[in-house]
Amino acid sequence: MREGDALTGSSESYDVVIVGGAIVGSSVAYALKAELGFEGRVAVVERDPTYARSATTLSAASIRQQFSTPENIRLSRASLAMIRNVKAVFGPEADIGFHEGGYLILASPEGLPVLEANHRVQRAESADIALLDPEGLAARFPWISTEGLAGGAFGVTGEGWFDAHSLLGLLRKAAREAGAVYLTGSVAGIDREGGRVVGVRLADGHRLACGALVNAAGPAAGDLAALAGVALPVEPRKRCVFVVHCRERLGPMPLVVDPSGVYVRPEGEFHICGVSPEEDARAAADDFEVDYPLFEEVVWPALATRVPAFEACKLIRAWAGHYDYNTLDQNAVIGAHPEVGNLYFANGFSGHGLQQAPAAGRALAELLTAGRFVSLDLSIFGYERIAAGRPVRELNVI
Structure with a gap:
């Protein structure tokens, strides 16, 4: 059966x-x-191969690497090894456009103690993060307004951005x-016999018998778990991303996170920006409408205040997507169910799944094959x- 074929015919069995x-x-x-x-x-069952x-x-x-939980830092550092070395891993033609531009997380006086505590955790994990006071911020990033700031944490190395499509394509090709x-196919049901999952039923009636089932359904993970009679507090959160053009050239810029939660980073000749969604703002699975008032009322004013050059920016385009939000603690769920022993989770990353996926995938694969975590x-x-x-609790949710 070729990738992208609809599933038809008799039941099949997979480990x-x-x-x-x-x-x-x-x-x-x-x-x-x-x-x-x-x-x-x-x-691997995917409902939308596009x-x-x-x-x-x-x-x-x-x-x-700027997290408050050591294990989150370790996940990102382990994934960074693949992201930095895609040519060695996938071949000399592999390229995901990794730009190691850093994160700059800014803090108000009220938020400074948390930033400092997080920085101590990050340094203990050997993350290359510099803690800057307002004078240090102004000297290093002259385009920034330090009004209302007490400091900032800057990822000197080991942080940045890349092409998600390219990394996904490399992983899929190598896995195939x-x-x-x-x-x-779309999963319509999960068959259990006592404390084990024995099969997955698809919407077209096809059935896949399985030795183990991995829930990697992203924002739909909670719904998938419910089909197995298991509660998983993961649901969609809509995030809008806005592309803007700034008339003034700002020079090198990291991904900047304002105390308001608004973020901005370079993207070629443009910049992309947005803000974390509200905690209780559950989104419908089919809601991909861009919230343009969010840009006008929240994102742009915060950008213009923190980086005055953005007062003259122009909105070029925008898109909306979802991430898998863990309502309990905004941290991933990784591992087996304690009672349904062959049901495994890799869910609820709450906005940092892409960057942690290579290491999380390895950890779960080790659990499946060795029965325990090996690398991490x-x-x-x-x-x-x-x-x-x-x-x-993860205190650095962006």
């Missing part, structure tokens, strides 16, 4: 079925087949070449905390 073929699902498939040499049959509305391809495609099968201990992100309602 691992991965639901969701975007960056997380493809990272799991790649790690299983290409990195670990798993000999079992692996199927990825036109994927959270992966509609994201701002950035990577950072190593033996993973990509199938087009990610047990802090296990489902057990979900069942207990015990959040692991």
Whole structure:
């Protein structure tokens, strides 16, 4: 069966079925087949092989180490190794346009203690983050207004942005070449026998028997888990990305995050910008309408205040996408269900899934094949905390 074919015919059996073929699902498939040499049959089920509305391809495609949770820093640092070395990993023609421009996270006087505490965690993890006072900010970034700022944290190395489409394409191609099968279909049901998942039923009536099921369904992960009778607090959050042109040349610019939550970074001759959605702003799965008043009323005023040159910027275009928001603690859920032992999660990254997918995929593949985490201990992100309602708070959610 060719990738993109609709699923028809009799039931098939796979050792691992991965639901969701975007960056997380493809990272799991790649790690299983290409990195670990798993000999079992692996199927990746994706409902939209164009990825036109994927959270992966509609994201701002950035990577950072500025987190408050050590395991998040380790995930991003491990993924950075692949992002920096795509030619060595995927071949000399591979290119994802990685620009190591850094993040600059700004803090008000009220937010400075949190920024400083986060910086201590980051430095303990060997992240190359510089803590700057207002004078240091003004000297390094003369285009910025330091009014109302008490400081900022700048990722000197190991942070930046890249082409999400290209990275996804490389992972998918390598996973397929190593033996993973990509199938087009929508999951309509999950069959359980006691404490095990035994099969996945698709909307066209086709059934895939499975030895293990991986939930990598992105913003739809909560709905997919419910089909197995499992509660997973992951739901869509809409994020609008605006492309603007600034008349004034600003010189080198990192991805800047204002204390208001508004962010901006260069994108070729333009800049992209936006703001984190409200915590309770659940989006409909089919809502891809751009919220243009958000730009006029929230994003642009904050940009013009922080970077005065943006007072004269022009809106070029915009798009809307979703990310998989974990309502418990805005952290990923990675690992097996404690009672349905062959149901695995790679969900709820809450805006940082793209940058952490290569390392998270490897970790989950190790769990599937070795029965334990090998490269990174990610047990802090296990489902057990979900069942207990015990959040692991990440303070740097962007």
